[in-house]
Amino acid sequence: MSVTVRLPSQLRTLVGGAGEVVVEATTVREAIAAVEALHPGLAARVLDDAGELRRFVNVFVADEDVRFLDGLNTILTAGAVVSLVPAVAGG
Amino acid sequence: MSFAVGLRCRECGTTYPAEARYSCDMCFGPLEVAYDLDAAKGVVTRERIASGPSSIWRYADLLPDHGGEPVDLGAGWTPLRRADRLAAEIGVKELWLKDDTRNPTGSFKDRVVSCALSSARRLGFTTAACASTGNLATSVAAHAAALGWPSVTVIPADLEKSKVAMTAIFGGTVLAVDGNYDDVNRLCAELVDSHPDWAFANVNLRAYYAEGSKTLAFEIAEQLGWRFPAQVLAPIASGSQLTKIAKGFREFLELGLVEGDLPIMFGAQAAGCSPVATALADGTNVIRPVKPNTIARSLAIGNPADGPYAIDEMRLSGGDCGSVSDQEVLDSIAQLARTEGVFAETAGGVVIASLKQLVERGTLDRNKPIVAIISGHGLKTLDAIVDTAVPTAVISPKLADAEAALARHHQLEAAL
Numbered sequence: 001m002s003v004t005v006r007l008p009s010q011l012r013t014l015v016g017g018a019g020e021v022v023v024e025a026t027t028v029r030e031a032i033a034a035v036e037a038l039h040p041g042l043a044a045r046v047l048d049d050a051g052e053l054r055r056f057v058n059v060f061v062a063d064e065d066v067r068f069l070d071g072l073n074t075i076l077t078a079g080a081v082v083s084l085v086p087a088v089a090g091g
Numbered sequence: 092m093s094f095a096v097g098l099r100c101r102e103c104g105t106t107y108p109a110e111a112r113y114s115c116d117m118c119f120g121p122l123e124v125a126y127d128l129d130a131a132k133g134v135v136t137r138e139r140i141a142s143g144p145s146s147i148w149r150y151a152d153l154l155p156d157h158g159g160e161p162v163d164l165g166a167g168w169t170p171l172r173r174a175d176r177l178a179a180e181i182g183v184k185e186l187w188l189k190d191d192t193r194n195p196t197g198s199f200k201d202r203v204v205s206c207a208l209s210s211a212r213r214l215g216f217t218t219a220a221c222a223s224t225g226n227l228a229t230s231v232a233a234h235a236a237a238l239g240w241p242s243v244t245v246i247p248a249d250l251e252k253s254k255v256a257m258t259a260i261f262g263g264t265v266l267a268v269d270g271n272y273d274d275v276n277r278l279c280a281e282l283v284d285s286h287p288d289w290a291f292a293n294v295n296l297r298a299y300y301a302e303g304s305k306t307l308a309f310e311i312a313e314q315l316g317w318r319f320p321a322q323v324l325a326p327i328a329s330g331s332q333l334t335k336i337a338k339g340f341r342e343f344l345e346l347g348l349v350e351g352d353l354p355i356m357f358g359a360q361a362a363g364c365s366p367v368a369t370a371l372a373d374g375t376n377v378i379r380p381v382k383p384n385t386i387a388r389s390l391a392i393g394n395p396a397d398g399p400y401a402i403d404e405m406r407l408s409g410g411d412c413g414s415v416s417d418q419e420v421l422d423s424i425a426q427l428a429r430t431e432g433v434f435a436e437t438a439g440g441v442v443i444a445s446l447k448q449l450v451e452r453g454t455l456d457r458n459k460p461i462v463a464i465i466s467g468h469g470l471k472t473l474d475a476i477v478d479t480a481v482p483t484a485v486i487s488p489k490l491a492d493a494e495a496a497l498a499r500h501h502q503l504e505a506a507l
Contacts, residue, residue, distance in 0.1 A: 008281075008284060009283075009284045009287075010116050019284070045117065045118065045119070046119075054118060054119055055102075055120075055377075056102070056118070056119040056120050056396070057119050065273070065380055065394065067379065067380050083277075085277055085280045086114040086119045087119070087121075087394070087396040
């Protein structure tokens with residue numbers, strides 16, 4: 001099914017400047033792999049050597065942090081929006 | 092003159108020029124301002140610092156370049172006060188309070204905002220912004236007002252009334268978000284993409300902003316007579332302040348300004364939002380985010396970006412982190428006020444309650460000097476105490492009434 005992956009500015013050069021990429025996927029892991037297949041280089045920036053999410057990358061599905069859901073295995077429904085957002089400090 | 096030479100990724104070491112950039116292009120790791128400490132050695136002396144202004148800018152050599160004139164309401168150079176009466180009640184030998192309630196807008200955030208907006212002006216920005224749990228928003232709005240800049244501050248809608256008012260009064264745009272700080276933070280990470288011409292103090296200016304917290308370490312060491320305290324206890328929200336305090340001590344050591352052992356770093360969190368304390372206790376530095384539920388709103392960050400670094404600082408120095416209940420926070424605010432005449436916001440209550448917990452646990456040594464950071468003024472969190480801090484008696488303006496009320500109060504006190 002089609003899902004939308006939203007990218008932060010740092011990753012947009014990898015996909016030709018677009019802020020969003022629409023791909024076919026049923027999990028977050030598949031969505032990242034699908035963007036990687038279209039635009040090689042993205043996965044290495046978001047995932048570590050073990051294939052897990054990097055420490056300073058947050059992923060949101062339907063406005064929920066996937067670390068509260070099923071991580072990279074979080075199931076996506078049709079039309080889901082997956083946002084990749086760098087962690088930022090504050091307070 | 093600043094000895095800053097650019098930005099460097101804490102994770103992978105990639106370097107960048109001193110521009111507005113909030114994370115590493117390669118790995119999303121946080122960027123830090125890098126300094127040429129070799130060049131600073133011998134130039135930055137105790138005398139040079141001591142002859143500087145009574146603000147954080149006495150340490151301008153070791154802060155980001157302010158471009159000629161800092162954006163400055165007078166942040167920093169706050170009192171370091173010996174707290175013997177509180178120390179006696181808690182049972183510790185030598186306790187000092189770094190009283191950062193005494194900043195221009197009542198919290199340590201003035202240090203980081205002065206740094207961030209000075210860099211922002213140097214880089215050509217003309218609008219100030221931030222994601223905030225309250226104190227940062229107030230400070231950004233105030234400094235922007237003093238500059239004549241518009242500001243856009245983004246806060247959770249359910250903040251303490253006093254913090255909202257203290258921010259809105261400066262006349263900027265205040266966006267109150269229906270959500271918690273982590274939602275606000277995420278929104279701002281996206282807003283910075285659609286408004287790249289806004290200087291978000293803790294997003295695209297974050298590297299410069301964070302450096303301001305080093306001045307807590309610099310001042311503590313200088314005020315102790317160019318010595319390090321044995322132990323330092325700081326509140327933890329994002330983890331940035333504690334991490335930068337430790338960095339500040341290291342820079343002073345490296346420059347030969349202070350000799351001796353670096354302080355052991357201790358942290359303080361509220362039990363209703365203690366992802367850092369939990370990860371430290373579990374022996375990991377992978378933080379599991381939480382949904383905050385505590386009266387200590389200024390520390391209510393469930394997904395703390397600099398948490399892993401704060402954990403490293405505590406673990407490697409032999410420190411620990413407290414996790415205290417809201418009731419303990421309220422009791423500690425009152426105890427600090429009653430014994431030392433210092434009125435702290437809830438974050439200060441978290442620190443004093445953690446001090447007691449960690450001394451009890453034996454990880455904080457009661458026989459060695461301790462410096463506790465009191466990061467914000469109590470007027471900011473009046474909501475928390477307004478129901479318990481009330482008049483002893485309400486009386487008519489008659490002497491007999493006053494005497495009767497005093498006698499009743501005296502009897503009550505005697506019975507306790």
